[in-house]
Amino acid sequence: MRxxxxxxxxxxxxxxxxxxxxxxxxxxxxxxxxxxxxVDLETAAEELDETARLVDxxxxxxxxxxxxxxVGTSLDNAVEHGVSQLGGLDIIVANAGIYADLxxxxxxxDVAWQRTIDINxxxxxxxxxxxAPYLGSGxxxxxxxxxxGIKGGASTAHYSSSKHAVVGLARTLANELGPLGIRxxxxxxxxxxxxxxLNTAVFAKLRPDLPNPTQQDAAVALAERxxxxxxxxxxxxxxxxxxxxxxxxxxxxxxxxxxVDAGLTQKV
Ligand code: NDP
Numbered sequence: 216m217r218x219x220x221x222x223x224x225x226x227x228x229x230x231x232x233x234x235x236x237x238x239x240x241x242x243x244x245x246x247x248x249x250x251x252x253x254v255d256l257e258t259a260a261e262e263l264d265e266t267a268r269l270v271d272x273x274x275x276x277x278x279x280x281x282x283x284x285x286v287g288t289s290l291d292n293a294v295e296h297g298v299s300q301l302g303g304l305d306i307i308v309a310n311a312g313i314y315a316d317l318x319x320x321x322x323x324x325d326v327a328w329q330r331t332i333d334i335n336x337x338x339x340x341x342x343x344x345x346x347a348p349y350l351g352s353g354x355x356x357x358x359x360x361x362x363x364g365i366k367g368g369a370s371t372a373h374y375s376s377s378k379h380a381v382v383g384l385a386r387t388l389a390n391e392l393g394p395l396g397i398r399x400x401x402x403x404x405x406x407x408x409x410x411x412x413l414n415t416a417v418f419a420k421l422r423p424d425l426p427n428p429t430q431q432d433a434a435v436a437l438a439e440r441x442x443x444x445x446x447x448x449x450x451x452x453x454x455x456x457x458x459x460x461x462x463x464x465x466x467x468x469x470x471x472x473x474x475v476d477a478g479l480t481q482k483v
Contacts, residue, residue, distance in 0.1 A: 353466075360382055406442075
């Protein structure tokens with residue numbers, strides 16, 4: 216039995232909850248006793264239902280809502296609905312994000328730049344804006360950044376800028392909310408086995424030397440970036456860091472960055 220109920224009867228909001236790491240965060244927090252407000256785009260309705268089923272199977276409640284994190288009113292409605300159903304809010308996991316349209320800075324389209332900034336930066340701010348007023352002392356905000364929020368990378372000007380920006384947001388929020396007993400931290404995953412990177416477009420970027428690179432081909436390139444002999448970490452490895460920051464085990468940890476990257480950022 217894995218659960219030790221570190222989040223017994225807490226309520227956690229998770230954006231981008233339909234799949235990938237968002238789903239993993241919902242399940243991991245529910246395993247520890249939390250009820251979940253799971254938010255994602257309406258286009259991900261079926262996958263969001265599956266997330267809710269997984270939480271339900273753990274004996275916890277999951278209230279799902281559709282919201283585009285770029286639209287403040289849709290987040291306001293989702294949070295209000297979830298809080299009214301579950302009775303409060305203790306944890307915010309601002310997870311929704313995109314990694315798309317990779318290109319050298321000078322070739323990046325204005326549309327690609329703006330879309331990434333809108334979802335990854337403005338969407339994170341709007342998530343906190345909608346939900347933070349419901350938190351009380353002991354509350355925790357976890358913002359999902361990236362190793363691209365610590366170092367740059369080729370063809371990721373928009374993404375790296377967005378993931379650095381949310382660190383500034385988190386540090387500011389930590390100052391603003393610290394006096395209220397609310398903590399704010401960022402998590403910085405390296406490569407994680409989710410649909411975000413396990414797709415043919417990313418494989419092609421990773422292996423330009425091959426005509427039709429497979430996941431196995433991409434794994435070779437990704438493993439070379441890490442200190443540990445793995446191509447990627449699993450979503451649950453990141454969820455375990457989220458769990459730590461969400462729980463009282465980290466009660467005096469705020470304004471900091473937790474890196475889960477198999478050593479990617481330290482490799483020389
Ligand atoms: P996925 O693409 O697997 O999942 C992202 C989720 O966010 C999807 O369900 C997606 O919905 C949703 N989403 C996208 N845009 C919006 C929006 N405008 N409003 C609401 N929901 C939205 O990604 P991951 O799980 O891999 O990534 C989660 C977070 O982790 C992101 O912030 C990402 O940048 C970060 N990250 C990921 C890494 C990785 O290697 N996977 C590495 C470092 C950081 P839909 O499917 O309908 O588009």
